[in-house]
Amino acid sequence: MVWVRACGVGDIEPGEAVVVEAVPPVAVFNVDGEFLATADTCTHAESSLADGYVEGEQVECSWHMARFCLRTGKALTYPATTDLPTYRTQVRDGDVFVDVHATQPH
Numbered sequence: 001m002v003w004v005r006a007c008g009v010g011d012i013e014p015g016e017a018v019v020v021e022a023v024p025p026v027a028v029f030n031v032d033g034e035f036l037a038t039a040d041t042c043t044h045a046e047s048s049l050a051d052g053y054v055e056g057e058q059v060e061c062s063w064h065m066a067r068f069c070l071r072t073g074k075a076l077t078y079p080a081t082t083d084l085p086t087y088r089t090q091v092r093d094g095d096v097f098v099d100v101h102a103t104q105p106h
């Protein structure tokens, strides 16, 4: 486990995301006050999903509009066909942490 501080709890508005500069980069999304983390790079090409559009528990890539489930990482719509890795998050003392080395089973 490698817990990395992503941001303060109040730093991401609901529907927004921050990128943790890990290898590969991880996006941490605020989904109605819950923090969900996936790989930031779209599995279709190279777009940052943190720049995408969040709707409910899904993100739509801003480039070719593939949709992914933020909870499971599942690729939901074409042109993406490969699921995203997801990562565990934790809120501690007002900060959001993400375990950048362990992907979550789903």
Ligand code: FES
Pocket: 042, 043, 044, 045, 046, 047, 061, 062, 063, 064, 065, 066, 079, 080
């Ligand atoms: S890069 Fe995301 S859908 Fe093409």
